[in-house]
Amino acid sequence: MTRRRLPRSSRRSSNRLLRWFAALPWVQRLENYFFMHAHLLVASLGRLYRTPVASSLTVLVIAIALTLPAGFHALVDNLGRAGAQLEATNRISVFLKPEIVNEVGSRIARKLAEHPQVQEARLITKEEGLREFQRYSGFGEALRLLDFNPLPAVVAVAPKDSLSRPEDVERLLQDLRGIDEADLVQMDTDWMHKLSAILRIAGRTVGLLDILLALAVLLIVSNTIRLELHDRQEEIAITKLMGATDAFVRRPFLYTGFWYGFGGGLLAWLLMTLLLLLLDTPVTRLAQLYGADIQLQFLSAGKSLGLLLGAAGLGIGGAWGVVDHHLRRMAPS
Amino acid sequence: MLQFSNVYKRYPEGGDALAAISFRLKPGEMAFLTGPSGAGKSTLLRLIPLIERPSRGQITVGGRNLARLGGGDIPHLRRQLGLIFQDFRLLDDRTVFDNVALPLVIAGFGPTEIGRRVRAALDKVDLLAKERRYPRGLSGGEQQRVGIARAIVHKPPLILADEPTGNLDPALSEEIMLLFRELNRVGVTLLIASHDLGLISRLGSRVLQLDQGRLEPELEP
Numbered sequence: 001m002t003r004r005r006l007p008r009s010s011r012r013s014s015n016r017l018l019r020w021f022a023a024l025p026w027v028q029r030l031e032n033y034f035f036m037h038a039h040l041l042v043a044s045l046g047r048l049y050r051t052p053v054a055s056s057l058t059v060l061v062i063a064i065a066l067t068l069p070a071g072f073h074a075l076v077d078n079l080g081r082a083g084a085q086l087e088a089t090n091r092i093s094v095f096l097k098p099e100i101v102n103e104v105g106s107r108i109a110r111k112l113a114e115h116p117q118v119q120e121a122r123l124i125t126k127e128e129g130l131r132e133f134q135r136y137s138g139f140g141e142a143l144r145l146l147d148f149n150p151l152p153a154v155v156a157v158a159p160k161d162s163l164s165r166p167e168d169v170e171r172l173l174q175d176l177r178g179i180d181e182a183d184l185v186q187m188d189t190d191w192m193h194k195l196s197a198i199l200r201i202a203g204r205t206v207g208l209l210d211i212l213l214a215l216a217v218l219l220i221v222s223n224t225i226r227l228e229l230h231d232r233q234e235e236i237a238i239t240k241l242m243g244a245t246d247a248f249v250r251r252p253f254l255y256t257g258f259w260y261g262f263g264g265g266l267l268a269w270l271l272m273t274l275l276l277l278l279l280d281t282p283v284t285r286l287a288q289l290y291g292a293d294i295q296l297q298f299l300s301a302g303k304s305l306g307l308l309l310g311a312a313g314l315g316i317g318g319a320w321g322v323v324d325h326h327l328r329r330m331a332p333s
Numbered sequence: 334m335l336q337f338s339n340v341y342k343r344y345p346e347g348g349d350a351l352a353a354i355s356f357r358l359k360p361g362e363m364a365f366l367t368g369p370s371g372a373g374k375s376t377l378l379r380l381i382p383l384i385e386r387p388s389r390g391q392i393t394v395g396g397r398n399l400a401r402l403g404g405g406d407i408p409h410l411r412r413q414l415g416l417i418f419q420d421f422r423l424l425d426d427r428t429v430f431d432n433v434a435l436p437l438v439i440a441g442f443g444p445t446e447i448g449r450r451v452r453a454a455l456d457k458v459d460l461l462a463k464e465r466r467y468p469r470g471l472s473g474g475e476q477q478r479v480g481i482a483r484a485i486v487h488k489p490p491l492i493l494a495d496e497p498t499g500n501l502d503p504a505l506s507e508e509i510m511l512l513f514r515e516l517n518r519v520g521v522t523l524l525i526a527s528h529d530l531g532l533i534s535r536l537g538s539r540v541l542q543l544d545q546g547r548l549e550p551e552l553e554p
Binding site for chain 1: 382384404405408409410411412414416422424435436438439440441442443444483
């Protein structure tokens with residue numbers, strides 16, 4: 001019983017508090033301000049909806065301009081990831097001294113397999129080495145002239161987590177070099193360096209492309225808004241005569257620019273995802289041929305958000321510039 | 334309410350559009366600005382909301398010297414004025430209601446207050462029943478009444494009208510003029526540019542006569 005009576009009285013007083021609060025002039029102004037913005041957000045979308053063909057064309061052009069850099073970003077990201085994956089399948093070759101016989105070699109391989117940083121260690125005997133060399137090197141004829149096998153036995157070592165913990169691999173290399181029977185310890189990182197150089201160039205290219213296509217989006221939006229300004233010149237003149245501030249005149253166009261950018265960004269994201277979906281199967285097959293387990297990576301949540309916000313920002317920026325220019329021309333002489 | 338002191342307006346391409354204009358409008362006064370076409374009526378009216386600035390001289394509106402107002406103050410000056418145009422200047426893609434609401438939306442009023450005031454203004458010009466219509470569906474007289482409702486909806490102390498009956502037939506013109514007199518009776522100050530001398534003389538208000546950019550000496554009524 002007391003539970004029912006108490007809330008009612010407190011509800012009444014909290015209602016009174018709420019009404020008092022809502023009647024404060026600044027609260028009302030704030031409320032009106034938010035109402036106006038919400039109204040403009042919807043109204044500007046409605047205006048675009050009323051010219052569906054022109055609006056969708058603009059959004060489509062923006063989307064295509066944005067899909068290009070987004071696609072390159074995804075490509076570079078995936079190449080980098082693939083490189084890392086391939087590096088993980090990289091082997092360290094421990095060339096044993098020529099006098100070491102296969103039995104000693106296989107004992108060393110077994111011992112190395114127990115090393116904490118080693119995934120796998122396998123002996124390639126002198127004979128296996130010779131066979132492979134004859135088959136692949138093209139020096140088979142020359143080798144036949146020798147009456148002994150010049151090749152040493154090799155232990156192929158697969159390191160653990162070579163990408164995420166390069167310092168561990170470095171330590172492993174030190175350990176391997178410390179083996180008495182080892183002649184030469186080699187890890188082929190050359191191609192890795194090449195790949196990373198290529199990726200750096202690609203990254204810079206993508207950066208430049210970002211700037212160029214952002215500029216394109218800015219221009220597309222400004223040009224579209226400029227046409228709309230032209231159509232609504234009389235309306236702007238009238239609202240200015242009724243005492244509209246520049247901000248008031250600018251606002252609906254900023255919202256229009258926002259929708260263009262945001263719509264273009266959203267469509268670009270969808271196009272991007274569709275593109276990656278189409279590429280997923282062939283890429284996986286290609287990766288399997290290289291013995292790597294690569295999953296095509298889609299745009300991350302952070303990058304997706306960046307794309308949407310960046311696109312919306314470009315839309316607003318493009319609108320701002322052109323409306324401001326127009327308003328400055330309208331100032332009284 | 335409104336004072337011109339030795340105001341000139343000169344355009345680079347032509348001579349003086351206005352020269353040595355001095356007059357004063359007291360609060361609650363209604364005056365007509367007349368003269369032949371090209372006498373400078375529109376130019377004079379354009380100086381008050383600072384659509385253009387005078388070349389020389391001083392204009393005060395409600396005690397404020399317009400020369401001291403910067404670009405950022407102009408919107409606030411214009412909110413103190415009600416403007417009525419010969420060609421109505423309504424927004425054709427908005428309803429009568431939305432047209433009349435415009436000054437209130439600009440001034441940042443909330444939706445309930447806007448609804449109340451717009452209906453009051455539309456009631457005054459007898460167009461309450463047509464608030465959902467679009468301007469193109471209305472007669473000329475009705476469109477000008479929408480324009481008047483828009484000019485009074487924010488209760489400005491000073492109303493400026495530039496040839497408000499220029500596009501209307503005599504009967505409608507008379508109707509509009511009577512509406513102005515009614516507004517004047519409740520204390521609104523009005524300055525109306527018109528060359529409809531017959532109508533003006535019947536209303537018996539103060540007349541400012543412009544000729545080639547100069548104000549003729551006023552006759553005592």
